[in-house]
Amino acid sequence: MTDFKKMIAEMIAKVININEEEIKEYIEIPKDSSMGDYSFPCFKLAKELRKAPVAIANDIKDNIQIDKNIIEKIDVVNGYLNIYLNRKLIVKTVLEEIDKEKENYGKSNIGTGKNIVIDYSAPNIAKPFHIGHLRSTVIGAALYNIYKFLGYNVIGVNHLGDYGTQFGKLIEGYKLWGTEYDIEKDPINELTKIYIRINEACKEDETILENCRNNFKKLEDGDPYCVELWKKFRELSLKEFQKVYDLLGSKFDSWNGESFYSDKMPEVIETLSSKGKLTESQGAKIVDLEEQGITTPCIIEKSNSSTTYATRDLAAIMYRARTYDFDKCIYVTSYEQVLHFKQVFEVAKFLGLDEKYTKGLIHVPFGMVLLPTGKMSTREGNVIKLEDILNEAISRAKDIIEQKNPELDNKEEVAKKVGIGAVIFNDLSNNRIKDEVFDWDTMLNFQGETGPYIQYMYVRTNSILEKIGQIPDVKDIELEELTNDTCIDILKQIYLFNDIIMQAADKNEPSIISRYLIDLAQKFSSFYNDNKIIVDDEKQKNARIYLTYMVGLILKSGAKLLGIETPNKM
RNA sequence: GUUUCCGUAGCUCAGUAGGAUAGAGCGACCGCCUCCUAAGCGGUAGGUCGGCAGUUCGAUUCUGCCCGGGAACACCA
Numbered sequence: 001m002t003d004f005k006k007m008i009a010e011m012i013a014k015v016i017n018i019n020e021e022e023i024k025e026y027i028e029i030p031k032d033s034s035m036g037d038y039s040f041p042c043f044k045l046a047k048e049l050r051k052a053p054v055a056i057a058n059d060i061k062d063n064i065q066i067d068k069n070i071i072e073k074i075d076v077v078n079g080y081l082n083i084y085l086n087r088k089l090i091v092k093t094v095l096e097e098i099d100k101e102k103e104n105y106g107k108s109n110i111g112t113g114k115n116i117v118i119d120y121s122a123p124n125i126a127k128p129f130h131i132g133h134l135r136s137t138v139i140g141a142a143l144y145n146i147y148k149f150l151g152y153n154v155i156g157v158n159h160l161g162d163y164g165t166q167f168g169k170l171i172e173g174y175k176l177w178g179t180e181y182d183i184e185k186d187p188i189n190e191l192t193k194i195y196i197r198i199n200e201a202c203k204e205d206e207t208i209l210e211n212c213r214n215n216f217k218k219l220e221d222g223d224p225y226c227v228e229l230w231k232k233f234r235e236l237s238l239k240e241f242q243k244v245y246d247l248l249g250s251k252f253d254s255w256n257g258e259s260f261y262s263d264k265m266p267e268v269i270e271t272l273s274s275k276g277k278l279t280e281s282q283g284a285k286i287v288d289l290e291e292q293g294i295t296t297p298c299i300i301e302k303s304n305s306s307t308t309y310a311t312r313d314l315a316a317i318m319y320r321a322r323t324y325d326f327d328k329c330i331y332v333t334s335y336e337q338v339l340h341f342k343q344v345f346e347v348a349k350f351l352g353l354d355e356k357y358t359k360g361l362i363h364v365p366f367g368m369v370l371l372p373t374g375k376m377s378t379r380e381g382n383v384i385k386l387e388d389i390l391n392e393a394i395s396r397a398k399d400i401i402e403q404k405n406p407e408l409d410n411k412e413e414v415a416k417k418v419g420i421g422a423v424i425f426n427d428l429s430n431n432r433i434k435d436e437v438f439d440w441d442t443m444l445n446f447q448g449e450t451g452p453y454i455q456y457m458y459v460r461t462n463s464i465l466e467k468i469g470q471i472p473d474v475k476d477i478e479l480e481e482l483t484n485d486t487c488i489d490i491l492k493q494i495y496l497f498n499d500i501i502m503q504a505a506d507k508n509e510p511s512i513i514s515r516y517l518i519d520l521a522q523k524f525s526s527f528y529n530d531n532k533i534i535v536d537d538e539k540q541k542n543a544r545i546y547l548t549y550m551v552g553l554i555l556k557s558g559a560k561l562l563g564i565e566t567p568n569k570m
Numbered sequence: 571g572u573u574u575c576c577g578u579a580g581c582u583c584a585g586u587a588g589g590a591u592a593g594a595g596c597g598a599c600c601g602c603c604u605c606c607u608a609a610g611c612g613g614u615a616g617g618u619c620g621g622c623a624g625u626u627c628g629a630u631u632c633u634g635c636c637c638g639g640g641a642a643c644a645c646c647a
Contacts, residue, residue: 029586031593041589043627053627078590079627124647164647213645258647284645295572295643302645309647335575339642365575368641397609404609418609429595430583433575435640442582446609448595449583456609464606496586503586515584518594529602529611548606570609 001097001498004090007070008038008083015063016056018045033489036075036082037090043079053079087483094491098550099474103557106497111152115324118144118154119316120332121250122257124161125237126170126191129244130383131369131438132334132376137250138427139366140332141563142510149561150505155324159316160257162234164309166195168216171229172208173198187236192378199379217306220262234259247390247420249563261315265307268314268351269300277350287347298343313344314351321357328360330508335365335433364508366432372439384438393419396444397452405570414567418452419444421564425451428562429514449518451564454555457521458566461552464533464545466568471549472542481543486527493520494550501561510562517558524551 009024016023023040030039042056049056057076066074070089075082098105120140123133140156147154173194181190202209219226245251269285272278277287283303289296299308320326331341341363349358369376376383397419401411408414426443429450430436446452465471482491496516504512533544556566 028589030590031585032591035590039590043589046627080590122647161647166646169646282644286644293573297644299644304645306645308645312647333647334641336641337647338574340647367575370640400609405607434583435576437582442596445596448609450595450609452609453595456607460607460610467606499586511584512586515594518584522594525610526612528606532605534606570607 001495002093004085004093004495005038008040011064011066011071012040012060012081014065015060016045016049018048030080030082033485033492035077035080037085037492038083040081040083041079042081046079057081087488088479090488090491090495091479091482094495094550095474095477095479095546098494098553103553105553106501106557107149107151108498108502109151110502111147111150114152114327116147116152116154117157117320117324117326117329118147118332119157119159119330120144121252122159122161122333123241124166124378125257126166126188126195126233127161127237127378128188128192128383129241129386130376130378131386131389132383134386134389134423135334135366135369135427135432135436136332137245137248138424138563139364139432139510141248141250142428142513142561143330143332143364143505143508145561145563146501146505146510146513149501152327155254155326156252157254157256157320158252160238160255160259162230163216163219163258163262163312165213165216165306167219167226167230167233168212168214169198169202170195170233171215171219171226172212173201174229176201183232183236187233188240191233191237192381196379196381213302213304213306217304220306230259244386244390247387247416248424249420249565256316256319258309258312261312261319264315264319265311268311268318271351272300272347275350275352277347287350289343289346292346294339294343294346296339296343298347300347310340310344310347313340314347317344317348317357317361318351318353321353326357326360328362329357330362330364332364332366334368336368338363338365362508364432367435369436369438372437389443390420390423392440393423393444395419397422397446400446401570408569414570417565417567418446418455418570421451421455421559422446423451424562424564425454425514428510429518431511432509451559452570454517454521454559454564455566455570457525458552458555458559459568459570460528461524461548461555462568464548465552468534468545472546474546477543477546478539481540482547486523486530487547490520490523490527490547490551493523494554497554497558513558513561517555517562520551520554520558524548 005024005027008027009020012023013020026044027038027040030036042053045056046053057079060081061074061076070086072084072086118140121137123129144154144156181194183190215226219230272287278285279288284299285301286297286299289298298310300311301307320329345361348361394415398411398415401408401415422444500512500516504510533548535541559566
């Protein structure tokens with residue numbers, strides 16, 4: 001699409017002795033459009049050109065050759081050069097681009113030929129899928145969609161927590177009291193009860209903890225009883241998780257969890273050992289990271305010679321590098337794990353992998369979901385299960401539909417889209433690093449800056465288009481009809497879509513898109529309120545309908561990137 | 571204690587890799603449905619951008635210190 005900044009930079013570059021690229025970098029969008037569509041602050045050049053900013057600005061203004069088809073006027077305010085674009089050009093540019101790209105508008109091919117692995121969701125087997133896992137699932141899925149939209153080949157991996165000492169604990173608990181619980185009937189809840197109970201027992205009796213650790217060791221060594229139990233727990237849990245994934249619409253390209261790497265860890269240990277990076281400490285094998293500025297060493301093998309989370313992550317890095325040839329490998333987890341990934345990424349540099357891979361390792365941390373009373377913990381038994389939240393969201397959405405639009409067809413389906421949309425949007429609307437205190441009414445709020453608000457605005461655009469039957473041809477649209485302040489404001493927002501997606505990818509921050517969609521929806525909503533769209537004046541009507549069409553397209557497309565579905569009616 | 575993240579309106583948060591009068595939503599108060607869905611729109615009230623220095627023509631944004639809060643810190647993941 002036409003790059004306005006570049007066009008302006010070209011013109012300015014002809015008048016002053018600064019290169020175009022640098023100028024382009026300085027050009028900004030004023031916060032108030034009364035100060036122009038773009039603005040060039042001349043302060044930055046004052047030193048370089050040894051001139052007062054205002055003089056520079058005036059100088060540029062006096063000498064610049066402006067093409068009236070591109071720039072309407074230029075003002076000098078303080079040290080700023082405020083540039084007002086030709087409004088017809090803005091309208092024309094956006095209209096033509098949308099007409100050409102339709103639902104592909106905003107896509108790009110910057111990712112063509114590049115592979116990105118995204119490791120997300122990763123719930124722990126035999127533990128409830130709680131609200132804390134929602135964030136990883138939802139943020140990961142959004143990043144997946146965003147990168148795909150930018151042309152990358154993306155591999156979504158659900159790195160299941162299906163291995164480790166916790167299974168040693170479960171096995172021990174099952175051995176001790178298995179007959180007291182009906183695992184087949186309600187797997188996760190019953191297993192959780194066992195898990196809580198065994199943890200209590202471990203606290204009281206050190207030998208029980210020792211037995212648990214040994215169970216995991218046995219599991220790694222292939223002990224038939226342990227393996228059989230582990231398999232059973234895993235299967236039952238996955239079935240339960242699938243219910244949540246179905247509600248959220250989550251899909252993964254790979255379900256290779258931690259256990260998948262059980263036979264791939266010896267290579268990690270051997271490589272580290274042969275490079276002389278492995279040292280013994282307190283009976284365990286570790287990699288010392290003092291030199292890297294990390295005071296805690298990375299444990300590769302425990303003193304009972306079983307492996308750790310880190311070892312499995314290292315094996316996964318080797319495997320993913322070979323299998324997917326990744327340019328980036330992104331880990332979406334809570335910020336509790338920053339140290340862990342810092343360690344793992346440092347140790348990965350000792351695995352003899354190409355720099356391409358070790359440089360592509362990225363941890364994307366997010367804040368925690370807390371209860372008003374503090375942290376959630378499976379062991380404390382105070383978790384809020386995600387399935388309950390999603391079902392509550394759907395049920396509340398249904399109540400509102402019943403109240404606002406009782407005539408609606410397929411209420412169930414719409415309630416699901418709206419309820420789930422609210423939950424997803426709530427999680428993606430703020431910077432991911434922020435902690436979130438769980439509150440039913442906040443999470444399931446359907447008013448203001450929420451998922452349903454976006455959906456509602458989409459539904460409005462859709463109703464209009466449905467009523468009118470067909471979208472007018474771009475060629476028949478009178479550009480002047482859309483050059484007023486409000487319309488230009490909306491068009492400029494639409495123009496930014498691709499830029500916003502790139503930013504979101506660059507920072508691995510889906511909330512940038514959420515904010516953008518809220519802005520767009522608000523702008524359109526104001527317009528909708530002040531103007532009738534289906535009017536008698538044919539020219540005006542066509543232009544407004546096309547604007548409505550464009551807004552709807554972006555809202556739908558943007559919501560989809562976030563993993564939110566848009567119903568046609570609600 | 572060490573490391574790290576956070577601190578903007580009563581509450582929840584935006585603030586575009588330093589810029590022109592700091593913006594939304596919720597809550598409060600006041601308006602708007604004979605008109606394309608009021609899950610909406612408009613308005614009023616509400617701010618020493620945690621504090622102090624420094625860098626700069628210019629700091630909510632960068633640096634340092636301090637205060638307040640969260641998190642991590644070897645056999646959990």
